[in-house]
Amino acid sequence: xxxxxxxxxxxxxxxxxxxxxxxxxxxxxxxxxxxxxxxxxxxxxxxxxxxxxxxxxxxxxxxxxxxxxxxxxxxxxxxxxxxxxxxxxxxxxxxxxxxxxxxxxxxxxxxxxxxxxxxxxxxxxxxxxxxxxxxxxxxxxxxxxxxxxxxxxxxxxxxxxxxxxxxxxxxxxxxxxxxxxxxxxxxxxxxxxxxxxxxxxxxxxxxxxxxxxxxxxxxxxxxxxxxxxxxxxxxxxxxxxxxxxxxxxx
Amino acid sequence: xxxxxxxxxxxxxxxxxxxxxxxxxxxxxxxxxxxxxxxxxxxxxxxxxxxxxxxxxxxxxxxxxxxxxxxxxxxxxxxxxxxxxxxxxxxxxxxxxxxxxxxxxxxxxxxxxxxxxxxxxxxxxxxxxxxxxxxxxxxxxxxxxxxxxxxxxxxxxxxxxxxxxxxxxxxxxxxxxxxxxxxxxxxxxxxxxxxxxxxxxxxxxxxxxxxxxxxxxxxxxxxxxxxxxxxxxxxxxxxxxxxxxxxxxxxxxxxxxxxxxxxxxxxxxxxxxxxxxxxxxxxxxxxxxxxxxxxxxxxxxxxxxxxxxx
Ligand SMILES: Cc1cc2nc3c(=O)[nH]c(=O)nc-3n(C[C@H](O)[C@H](O)[C@H](O)COP(=O)(O)OP(=O)(O)OC[C@H]3O[C@@H](n4cnc5c(N)ncnc54)[C@H](O)[C@@H]3O)c2cc1C
Ligand SMILES: Cc1cc2nc3c(=O)[nH]c(=O)nc-3n(C[C@H](O)[C@H](O)[C@H](O)COP(=O)(O)O)c2cc1C
Numbered sequence: 001x002x003x004x005x006x007x008x009x010x011x012x013x014x015x016x017x018x019x020x021x022x023x024x025x026x027x028x029x030x031x032x033x034x035x036x037x038x039x040x041x042x043x044x045x046x047x048x049x050x051x052x053x054x055x056x057x058x059x060x061x062x063x064x065x066x067x068x069x070x071x072x073x074x075x076x077x078x079x080x081x082x083x084x085x086x087x088x089x090x091x092x093x094x095x096x097x098x099x100x101x102x103x104x105x106x107x108x109x110x111x112x113x114x115x116x117x118x119x120x121x122x123x124x125x126x127x128x129x130x131x132x133x134x135x136x137x138x139x140x141x142x143x144x145x146x147x148x149x150x151x152x153x154x155x156x157x158x159x160x161x162x163x164x165x166x167x168x169x170x171x172x173x174x175x176x177x178x179x180x181x182x183x184x185x186x187x188x189x190x191x192x193x194x195x196x197x198x199x200x201x202x203x204x205x206x207x208x209x210x211x212x213x214x215x216x217x218x219x220x221x222x223x224x225x226x227x228x229x230x231x232x233x234x235x236x237x238x239x240x241x242x243x244x245x246x247x248x249x250x
Numbered sequence: 251x252x253x254x255x256x257x258x259x260x261x262x263x264x265x266x267x268x269x270x271x272x273x274x275x276x277x278x279x280x281x282x283x284x285x286x287x288x289x290x291x292x293x294x295x296x297x298x299x300x301x302x303x304x305x306x307x308x309x310x311x312x313x314x315x316x317x318x319x320x321x322x323x324x325x326x327x328x329x330x331x332x333x334x335x336x337x338x339x340x341x342x343x344x345x346x347x348x349x350x351x352x353x354x355x356x357x358x359x360x361x362x363x364x365x366x367x368x369x370x371x372x373x374x375x376x377x378x379x380x381x382x383x384x385x386x387x388x389x390x391x392x393x394x395x396x397x398x399x400x401x402x403x404x405x406x407x408x409x410x411x412x413x414x415x416x417x418x419x420x421x422x423x424x425x426x427x428x429x430x431x432x433x434x435x436x437x438x439x440x441x442x443x444x445x446x447x448x449x450x451x452x453x454x455x456x457x458x459x460x461x462x463x464x465x466x467x468x469x470x471x472x473x474x475x476x477x478x479x480x481x482x483x484x485x486x487x488x489x490x491x492x493x494x495x496x497x498x499x500x501x502x503x504x505x506x507x508x509x510x511x512x513x514x515x516x517x518x519x520x521x522x523x524x525x526x527x528x529x530x531x532x533x534x535x536x537x538x539x540x541x542x543x544x545x546x547x548x549x550x551x552x553x554x555x556x557x558x559x560x
Pocket of ligand 1: 063064070114207455
């Protein structure tokens with residue numbers, strides 16, 4: 001569907017928040033889901049680019065986009081009023097169980113995007129939310145958050161600090177569920193700590209994507225399958241996977 | 251649906267010449283929420299093999315200027331689960347006349363096994379055509395693609411045509427210098443149509459890791475950038491054989507379909523464009539309808555090969 005850009009906020013030299021008026025998606029999307037953005041009408045870049053939904057506001061969806069390559073470079077030149085072809089929402093959702101009173105959310109860099117949407121939705125519940133963000137030098141991504149009765153915010157200087165801080169948070173609350181999105185190494189670490197602490201762990205995984213809705217078989221994630229392994233599609237089977245399920249590289 | 255777009259490729263009758271290419275429309279159910287499948291002439295399901303295949307390790311996809319490279323490795327659940335779950339689900343969203351089933355294998359017997367299994371459950375009126383994915387490596391020939399060699403493709407085509415209750419399309423990869431000989435072998439052994447996959451091979455190097463981007467090093471290119479090569483291959487082959495031809499290679503709109511048909515195709519197959527525009531198939535059908543109307547064409551077949559007439 002064609003969406004109009006209603007606002008662009010530039011957070012630093014490479015991170016942008018785009019707001020699109022797009023009722024069909026805004027009214028149907030849930031935290032963890034993503035959209036496929038058409039970057040070029042001239043097939044260059046050819047494929048759409050996947051982005052997690054960062055937040056919604058009525059008929060508007062927001063995306064947090066980091067410029068890393070050709071497609072996102074094109075996007076960085078977009079202006080308010082431009083129309084953009086967006087498909088979605090796609091993928092499964094972050095879910096939480098009634099018995100989990102405390103949820104620990106871990107966002108690494110621009111991986112904070114789906115975590116932000118989850119934070120928004122959890123703010124409408126009585127859950128206690130503990131956010132761990134890394135790295136500190138990218139704190140402008142969480143500058144809008146206000147800690148309060150149901151939200152605590154911890155910031156890790158860098159990757160090395162995530163492990164000890166996360167362990168402390170898990171021990172502190174006892175019996176929390178974990179939700180994470182960020183670089184591969186961070187996800188592996190969170191999955192490991194989740195397993196050690198018997199905490200249900202949900203990870204939003206990334207893979208080079210062709211279509212976003214299950215017709216190409218491109219965006220696979222290796223998962224455990226008994227003694228063997230299998231590939232699941234990040235778009236249809238994910239992007240949210242249980243930490244126990246993912247087969248991480250050695 | 252109008253009579254103007256009806257096409258016949260020997261035993262294959264399609265309500266229009268627009269099909270979706272295997273591997274580029276999933277198994278129809280994934281695409282169903284995003285487009286009106288009933289508008290299409292045919293939908294070729296993802297290639298199925300006798301045994302399940304995991305496919306290649308990631309990454310499998312790379313965007314390139316004007317198209318993409320991919321290295322999927324025929325990921326599929328194998329014929330048993332296919333017949334239990336996949337084909338019944340696909341059949342639920344496609345009319346019998348739209349269903350094209352794609353079968354691959356490592357040896358001729360694998361193809362025969364899978365086709366026999368399908369034929370046990372689906373009568374000849376329940377499937378429009380069988381597409382042999384002859385682009386697969388033949389393990390008995392050191393991994394050379396069946397469609398790289400006239401003798402190998404002849405053996406496969408002959409064996410399948412003997413047992414298949416359905417009309418047969420043989421899909422070849424159009425990268426080999428002896429492609430015309432391969433196509434003649436397909437024609438001689440009794441296939442109903444030939445499908446050329448216009449997928450030139452390429453290599454991408456990850457300059458940060460200093461190694462090839464894909465695990466299998468080489469990977470096929472697809473998308474709009476390959477269309478001129480496809481028109482050339484279609485042109486050349488049209489002068490060599492009279493077997494009805496289908497091709498997939500960068501078709502993105504109705505004009506592309508018209509161009510390919512003028513070069514000699516009887517029907518087109520749309521691949522990678524489905525990824526970025528899941529409605530492309532129905533848009534091409536509408537565009538062809540309009541083209542016929544504007545040009546007073548009573549049946550689209552009139553334009554097949556028309557550009558060759560001097
Ligand atoms: C489900 C999902 C959700 C996502 N959500 C977000 C989000 O909310 N915000 C966000 O910013 N991003 C998100 N991403 C990532 C985002 O989709 C990519 O960053 C984006 O597609 C990059 O597009 P590009 O054209 O700018 O980069 P590309 O040019 O496609 O490059 C992407 C990456 O691949 C590498 N690359 C490109 N070509 C090659 C090559 N030949 N060899 C090796 N490496 C190569 C680049 O270095 C770069 O790191 C998400 C991804 C997924 C799968
Ligand atoms: C990701 C991907 C997966 C594919 N899988 C198959 C397949 O399973 N069987 C097959 O016969 N062709 C497969 N193909 C080839 C396409 O059917 C088609 O022949 C080719 O992509 C050229 O057409 P296009 O340029 O329109 O994409 C695949 C292509 C792509 C890009």
